[in-house]
Structure formats: C-alpha cells, structure tokens
Amino acid sequence: MNDNSWQPHCPVGVSAQTERITLAHGEGGRAMRQLIHDRIVPRLRNPNFSDANDAAALPALQGPLAFTTDSFVVSPLFFPGGDIGTLAVYGTVNDLVVAGARPRWLSLSFILEEGLPLDVFDRVVESVAAAARRANVEIVTGDTKVVPRGAADGLFITTSGIGELISPIPAGPRSLLAGDELIVSGPIGCHGVAILACRENLGFEPAPTSDCAPLVEVADALRAAAIPVRAMRDATRGGVAAVLHEWAGQCELTMRIDETALPVSSDVRGICELLGMDPLHVANEGTMVIAVPAGAGESGLAALRQVSLSKEAALIGAVQPRGIAPVTIRRSLGVEQPLDEPHGAPLPRIC
Amino acid sequence: MNDNSWQPHCPVGVSAQTERITLAHGEGGRAMRQLIHDRIVPRLRNPNFSDANDAAALPALQGPLAFTTDSFVVSPLFFPGGDIGTLAVYGTVNDLVVAGARPRWLSLSFILEEGLPLDVFDRVVESVAAAARRANVEIVTGDTKVVPRGAADGLFITTSGIGELISPIPAGPRSLLAGDELIVSGPIGCHGVAILACRENLGFEPAPTSDCAPLVEVADALRAAAIPVRAMRDATRGGVAAVLHEWAGQCELTMRIDETALPVSSDVRGICELLGMDPLHVANEGTMVIAVPAGAGESGLAALRQVSLSKEAALIGAVQPRGIAPVTIRRSLGVEQPLDEPHGAPLPRIC
Numbered sequence: 001m002n003d004n005s006w007q008p009h010c011p012v013g014v015s016a017q018t019e020r021i022t023l024a025h026g027e028g029g030r031a032m033r034q035l036i037h038d039r040i041v042p043r044l045r046n047p048n049f050s051d052a053n054d055a056a057a058l059p060a061l062q063g064p065l066a067f068t069t070d071s072f073v074v075s076p077l078f079f080p081g082g083d084i085g086t087l088a089v090y091g092t093v094n095d096l097v098v099a100g101a102r103p104r105w106l107s108l109s110f111i112l113e114e115g116l117p118l119d120v121f122d123r124v125v126e127s128v129a130a131a132a133r134r135a136n137v138e139i140v141t142g143d144t145k146v147v148p149r150g151a152a153d154g155l156f157i158t159t160s161g162i163g164e165l166i167s168p169i170p171a172g173p174r175s176l177l178a179g180d181e182l183i184v185s186g187p188i189g190c191h192g193v194a195i196l197a198c199r200e201n202l203g204f205e206p207a208p209t210s211d212c213a214p215l216v217e218v219a220d221a222l223r224a225a226a227i228p229v230r231a232m233r234d235a236t237r238g239g240v241a242a243v244l245h246e247w248a249g250q251c252e253l254t255m256r257i258d259e260t261a262l263p264v265s266s267d268v269r270g271i272c273e274l275l276g277m278d279p280l281h282v283a284n285e286g287t288m289v290i291a292v293p294a295g296a297g298e299s300g301l302a303a304l305r306q307v308s309l310s311k312e313a314a315l316i317g318a319v320q321p322r323g324i325a326p327v328t329i330r331r332s333l334g335v336e337q338p339l340d341e342p343h344g345a346p347l348p349r350i351c
Numbered sequence: 352m353n354d355n356s357w358q359p360h361c362p363v364g365v366s367a368q369t370e371r372i373t374l375a376h377g378e379g380g381r382a383m384r385q386l387i388h389d390r391i392v393p394r395l396r397n398p399n400f401s402d403a404n405d406a407a408a409l410p411a412l413q414g415p416l417a418f419t420t421d422s423f424v425v426s427p428l429f430f431p432g433g434d435i436g437t438l439a440v441y442g443t444v445n446d447l448v449v450a451g452a453r454p455r456w457l458s459l460s461f462i463l464e465e466g467l468p469l470d471v472f473d474r475v476v477e478s479v480a481a482a483a484r485r486a487n488v489e490i491v492t493g494d495t496k497v498v499p500r501g502a503a504d505g506l507f508i509t510t511s512g513i514g515e516l517i518s519p520i521p522a523g524p525r526s527l528l529a530g531d532e533l534i535v536s537g538p539i540g541c542h543g544v545a546i547l548a549c550r551e552n553l554g555f556e557p558a559p560t561s562d563c564a565p566l567v568e569v570a571d572a573l574r575a576a577a578i579p580v581r582a583m584r585d586a587t588r589g590g591v592a593a594v595l596h597e598w599a600g601q602c603e604l605t606m607r608i609d610e611t612a613l614p615v616s617s618d619v620r621g622i623c624e625l626l627g628m629d630p631l632h633v634a635n636e637g638t639m640v641i642a643v644p645a646g647a648g649e650s651g652l653a654a655l656r657q658v659s660l661s662k663e664a665a666l667i668g669a670v671q672p673r674g675i676a677p678v679t680i681r682r683s684l685g686v687e688q689p690l691d692e693p694h695g696a697p698l699p700r701i702c
Contacts (some may be wrong), residue, residue: 028588028634054584055419055450057516061411068406069458069511070494074504100408107420107511134448143421145698151424151504158494159460160420160511163407223504234407237379246384251615271398283379342380349498 004271011105021116026146035144043129046138050104058105059255061164066101068092069160075349076152077120079198081190081210084157087285087351090214092137092161097215097234098288101163101172108142109279111156114149135214137161161223164267166223166273173291176251180230180319181297183290185218187213188240189268192282192347197271208267213286216248218310222290225303227262231291234284238342240316241280241327242288245341248326255327256336261265280329281342283350293320353422372467377497386495390473394480397489399456407491409456412515417452419443420511421598426700428471428505430539430549432561435508436478438636438702441565442587443512444486448566449583449639452514454486459493462507465500475506486565488512517574524582524642527602531581531670532648534641536661537562538571540619540630541592541638543643543698548622561616564637569661573641576654582642585635589700591667592631592678594640597691599677606666606678607687631680632693634701 024031040050042324051055072088089106092262094104103142108128132139190211197208213233222229233243244255257280264272271280288307289335291298297315305312325338399692401407423439433441433619440457459479463472472576481616483490541562548559566585573580584594589651596605608631615623623630645650648666655664668681676689 055417056444058416065409066406069460071460095405109422153502158509159431242379283467
C-alpha cells in the first residue's frame with residue numbers, strides 16, 4: 001500500500017512530523033504497555049474495564065445471553081456521519097439489539113499498520129469511547145496487534161459483544177407467515193452512499209451522511225409499545241435486499257415490497273441513479289428491517305415514530321406465499337418483478 | 352504485498368488453478384452466504400452455533416463471566432506445531448483459563464485478502480474446528496470481511512471468548528506477596544523459535560515445534576489439587592519476561608528468577624544463542640507462569656506433572672521485597688542482575 005493508505009480522503013490534518021505506530025507497539029513489552037496505559041485505558045475506563053489482565057471479569061447475568069462479533073475494515077477511516085470507531089461500536093451493538101438483547105459489554109481488538117499516525121489512532125479511540133457512552137455499553141477488554149507496513153491498510157477493528165436477551169425474544173425469520181408486514185426503520189442507503197462519495201471524492205455538497213447510529217432506543221420503543229416483533233435485522237452489507245433474501249430463504253415465502261413505499265432521501269436517490277446502483281442493495285448502519293404480524297404494521301410505525309432515529313419509518317411490503325421469486329418489488333407502475341440478491345461487490349470495504 | 356504473501360514458507364501445495372477468495376465473498380450477498388454455508392457452518396456446527404443470525408443466543412450462566420479477545424496476524428499461517436487457526440482458538444481459550452474461567456464459547460472473525468486460496472481458508476477452518484473440540488469450547492458466532500489485494504496479508508483472525516469464572520478465582524498479580532513462589536508450566540520459548548525458524552527458513556532438522564496448546568487441563572490439575580494459585584498468566588508476546596514485568600509493576604515487588612532453573616529445550620537454547628535472543632523474551636502459546644504462596648511450590652509442581660502438557664513444569668524463582676530492579680535473574684554463577692523488559696520488536700507477527 002502507499003504510504004498514505006490510512007489517510008482518509010476527508011482530511012484529518014496528519015503532519016509529516018507526527019508520531020507513528022511502530023512494530024514495538026505490538027510486541028507485548030514496554031511500548032505496548034505504554035500505548036494501552038497512556039492512550040486506551042484513560043479514554044475507555046469503566047468499572048468493568050480490564051486494564052491489568054487479558055480477560056475481563058463480569059458480573060453474572062440472570063437470563064440467556066446474546067454473543068456476536070464483527071470486523072471493520074472500512075475505507076476511508078473517517079467519513080461524514082462517523083468513522084471506523086463509531087461503526088465498530090454501533091455495528092456490534094446493533095447485532096445484539098436485533099437479536100432481542102440489551103447490549104452490555106464489548107471487546108475491542110485493533111490490527112494496526114506500522115506507520116499509522118498516533119493521532120489517527122487517538123481519534124478512533126475517542127470515537128469508540130463516545131459511541132460506547134451513547135449506546136450505553138462498556139468496553140471491557142481488548143487487544144492490539146501491529147503488522148509491518150504493507151501488511152494491513154492502516155487500522156482494522158474487531159468488536160465482539162455480549163448482551164442480555166430480553167423477553168419476548170423475536171422468534172426470528174423462520175417464524176414468518178404470509179400476511180406479515182415489513183417495516184424499515186428509516187431512510188435506506190445512506191451509509192453506503194456516504195462512504196462511496198467520500199472515498200471517491202465525488203464532491204457532492206452537502207456531502208451525504210452515514211446513518212451510523214445505535215438502534216437501542218428503536219428496539220426499546222417497539223418493546224415499550226408491546227409490538228409483537230417476529231424478526232428484526234439491521235440492513236448492513238448488501239442492504240435491505242440482502243436481509244429480505246436471507247429471510248425469504250429461511251421461511252420459504254416471498255418478501256414483496258413496494259417501490260413507492262421505500263424511504264429514500266433525494267441525495268441517495270440521485271447518487272444511486274448517477275452510479276447505476278439500487279438503494280435496496282446499499283448498506284445501512286442505523287436502519288433495520290422489522291417483520292410484524294398482519295395488522296400490526298401501523299402500531300409498529302406509530303411506536304417507531306416516537307424515536308428520532310426512526311421517525312421516518314415506513315411500511316414497505318408484506319410476506320406472501322412463495323410466488324415468482326423469493327423477493328419481489330412492485331414498481332411504481334404496478335408491475336411486480338423479482339428483486340435480485342446482491343452477488344457481486346458493488347461497494348467493498350463499506351464497514 | 353507480493354502475490355504469494357499468504358503462502359506459508361512451509362509449503363502447503365497451493366496450485367495456480369486453485370479457487371480464490373474474491374471481494375464478493377465479503378459483500379453480504381450470495382457469495383458470502385455460500386462461503387459461510389458451504390465452508391464454515393458444516394465444519395463448526397454445534398448446538399449453539401448461529402448460522403442464521405448475526406448473534407448467537409446462549410443459555411444463562413450461573414456465576415460471573417470472563418470475557419476476552421485477541422487478534423491473530425501470525426506469519427507464516429502454518430508452522431510446525433500449529434497454524435493461525437489453532438493459535439486463534441488456544442490463545443483465547445488460554446486467556447480465559449488464566450483468568451480462572453472455564454472456556455465455553457468463542458466468536459471467530461476473519462479478515463481475508465482477496466486472492467487467498469480457498470483451500471488455505473478451508474484448512475484454517477478445519478484447524479479451528481479441531482482446536483475447539485480439543486479445548487472443549489464451541490464456536491458460536493462469526494464474521495467474514497474481505498479486503499482488496501494488498502490491503503491485508505492473507506488472513507487475519509480475531510477470536511473473542513466467554514468463560515465461566517470458577518471459585519476460587521485467583522486474586523491476581525496485585526495480591527502477590529514477598530515469598531510467593533514462581534512456576535512455569537513447561538519449557539519456554541518454543542513458539543517464538545518455531546515461528547522464526549519456519550519464517551526465515553533456518554533449516555533446522557528436526558524443525559523446532561510450537562508449544563501451541565490449550566491450558567485447560569493444566570489449570571484443572573491445579574484446581575483439583577487445591578493449589579492456592581495467586582496469579583496465572585500465559586506467557587505469549589514478550590515471553591516470561593513480559594509477564595514478570597507486568598506482575599512486578601502491579602504488586603511493586605521484585606520477581607527474582609534463577610537462570611539454572613529455567614526449562615529450556617536444547618534446540619530453543621541453541622537457536623536463541625545463535626540469534627542473540629533470550630528465551631525469556633520469546634513467546635509461548637501453551638506455557639504459563641503461576642504464582643503460589645510460599646511453601647506451595649512443590650505441591651503445585653506435583654499437580655502440574657500429572658498433566659502431559661505440564662510434565663516439565665519448574666519452580667523458577669520467588670517474589671521478593673522490591674530490590675535492585677522489578678525483575679532480576681540470578682545467573683548460573685550466582686550474580687543477580689536486572690532482567691530487562693522487552694521493549695523492541697524481536698519477533699513481529701508471532702501470534
């Protein structure tokens with residue numbers, strides 16, 4: 001990789017004189033201890049944070065657990081609406097939320113490229129800390145590895161999360177029935193378009209912004225209103241289309257959506273048209289698909305609209321007996337067409 | 352990186368016609384689902400394995416939890432005694448073990464470089480599965496990201512683990528007292544020397560072998576014999592010296608060890624002498640340092656020697672009031688000298 005491969009396309013003010021990550025920061029000795037104690041511990045400190053040992057000791061949870069993991073390799077590291085740190089926290093938090101859990105504890109593991117400016121690292125750790133506060137989770141354990149220049153691209157993060165499953169736990173996509181209604185919690189395609197516009201310097205003004213956010217309050221609103229959720233899923237890689245295809249595969253029914261019902265902002269619509277992309281295939285990082293029983297869609301929307309993050313929630317379709325394809329879309333003129341599953345790589349390194 | 356950067360220096364028979372990882376395998380669509388369902392799920396399946404959702408649902412644990420994470424970037428991917436898959440399982444298992452926990456569940460997250468041969472990936476997944484069986488843990492959730500050629504070096508793995516803390520939980524290094532005895536559970540330096548000899552093609556016959564192994568039975572043996580362990584720590588990056596320095600920093604006493612008491616195999620000793628390294632600074636992956644109260648060392652050794660992995664356990668020193676340095680070593684002629692904390696990068700990408 002070239003020497004500035006970690007440098008975001010949106011400038012962050014890295015000077016030539018800046019201190020940088022060295023291989024010694026990954027070797028288990030004094031340099032690594034200093035990195036952890038001077039730059040990570042003070043920012044992430046909380047009652048359960050394990051600074052002394054490799055494992056955190058955590059109090060017992062009463063009920064069953066949810067456990068999840070995700071690696072983040074987004075490029076660029078910083079983008080309008082977030083950065084790799086916010087993404088790493090919210091991505092794992094949202095995986096717990098859609099499993100029906102209250103997120104409690106996260107682990108945080110860095111793979112750093114030798115030469116990464118320390119102030120870039122610091123900014124990412126600050127973002128992780130702020131995102132954890134916003135999502136009300138604690139970072140409790142971590143790891144740091146350094147690889148030589150060229151063996152990684154700047155900085156990768158892997159987060160894992162533990163949550164407490166809360167009754168009633170959604171039964172999941174295998175439980176879907178014909179007639180169930182399909183909701184998205186907000187406008188679609190914002191994250192993917194924001195990354196692409198930033199990475200490729202497309203020069204839109206204002207720059208499109210990622211929807212990167214924790215879905216904790218959104219799920220809480222559904223729970224508080226006693227909406228009988230059958231399945232929830234954050235529509236990340238592959239977008240809403242990937243979620244619908246996965247669900248259709250599991251329940252062996254058809255997911256039918258209406259094009260005119262999809263909440264798509266004008267900038268996302270414009271950029272997607274320009275680049276020949278379908279917003280249904282574009283990644284989101286703070287938007288989920290929700291399935292509720294027939295007739296529960298309107299009360300679900302009412303609950304969602306109480307929360308600022310999901311105030312543009314929309315009913316986008318319904319589950320049908322298996323028809324012409326696993327997922328179909330009724331176009332604006334009324335024709336029903338198959339909606340392809342994303343196969344290729346429209347947007348690598350989106351998260 | 353060059354086009355064969357993932358190719359282990361110890362040959363694995365990758366042919367030019369082999370199938371390879373593509374960016375599509377990381378994009379959330381059909382190719383990724385196929386990779387997961389055809390190559391990962393069948394090998395790792397267990398009752399708690401989450402193949403349908405992003406988070407695993409796990410039964411409640413009665414007591415407190417231990418939670419840990421580690422990223423693995425070892426080069427080469429395959430080496431005598433193990434590979435990145437065994438390392439990723441045992442590394443995280445051992446972090447749980449030394450925290451006083453019984454390892455239960457692991458997450459597994461891959462960062463793959465476009466172009467990685469699929470049979471290399473398959474072999475690593477097989478290793479992960481075999482290691483999980485040996486350590487008696489379940490892989491329950493995972494993630495796969497793909498980055499373009501040159502943005503990573505072949506394959507990185509991050510594992511996180513959840514364990515059940517078992518009473519009595521070691522109080523940890525802050526509880527160490529002058530007079531406590533220090534034990535290592537087996538010969539030191541094997542892992543680092545094995546990696547180095549393999550990576551640099553040093554051509555030793557037989558090739559030195561990593562000690563990569565799960566420490567579950569070793570800790571069980573101490574528990575079964577009711578040895579009052581104050582602290583345990585697997586001596587990975589930075590070797591035994593890094594553990595002793597960390598402990599000395601936390602209890603503010605001196606760790607004094609005897610050079611003549613250190614279990615070092617003749618091949619590790621020879622290679623370290625040749626390369627000017629100290630076996631105390633070289634990484635282990637199946638060897639831990641144990642501190643027990645004064646007088647408990649011999650019964651600790653007796654318990655450890657019941658287990659094949661720790662049959663060469665040795666009493667290597669004792670905790671003393673803070674003396675000339677945080678860690679000291681009594682050389683074979685009787686002189687006591689400070690033992691340096693590893694600072695630099697003697698062996699990058701050792702784990």
